[in-house]
Amino acid sequence: MIAVMRRALEIAKAWPGGGLGDPVIPPHLARAHGHEAGSEPSDELLEDMARHYALTVYHETSTCRIGEVVDPRLRVHGIEALRVADASVMPNVVSGNTNAATIMIGEKAAEMIATDHGVHLHEMVG
Incomplete structure (x- = not known):
């Protein structure tokens, strides 16, 4: 799941016209993982996002x-x-x-x- 999310982030970043922007990280997960807007999400953060939001x-x-x-x-x-x-x-x-x-x-x-x-x-x- 992490590999799929990373690939989706690469595609979004390479989207024609300058990319699709930074991923939206839920604030409570950003705080829990020390994530700053614009930085690369950690594997742990992506895993946590998948566990909470994949459906x-x-x-x-x-x-x-x-x-x-x-x-x-x-x-x-x-x-x-x-x-x-x-x-x-x-x-x-x-x-x-x-x-x-x-x-x-x-x-x-x-x-x-x-x-x-x-x-x-x-x-x-x-």
Whole structure:
């Protein structure tokens, strides 16, 4: 992360027309790291900034992909009686909001679990 931030600072400094100016360092982090405006931020300061301010606007997905971590019935490889039924099983993130796809995964998981235990959902749910 520090290397990426350093590269972004280099690009900003080399931007056509004289650069994009100095990075904006939150005052409390500048004080904590003894950073003076216009000076090069330390690795420790950049790390602290990443820890406090790095985030994504995307919903995390695909960390337990079907085929890699779970099988097509959402059972975790090598662990008996454990399934994963959320956005993490998506092989790739969907192009739209993940909410509907995640609901579908949960509903399909419920159906598969019911089937595995001889429960007929159409009889229970109607």
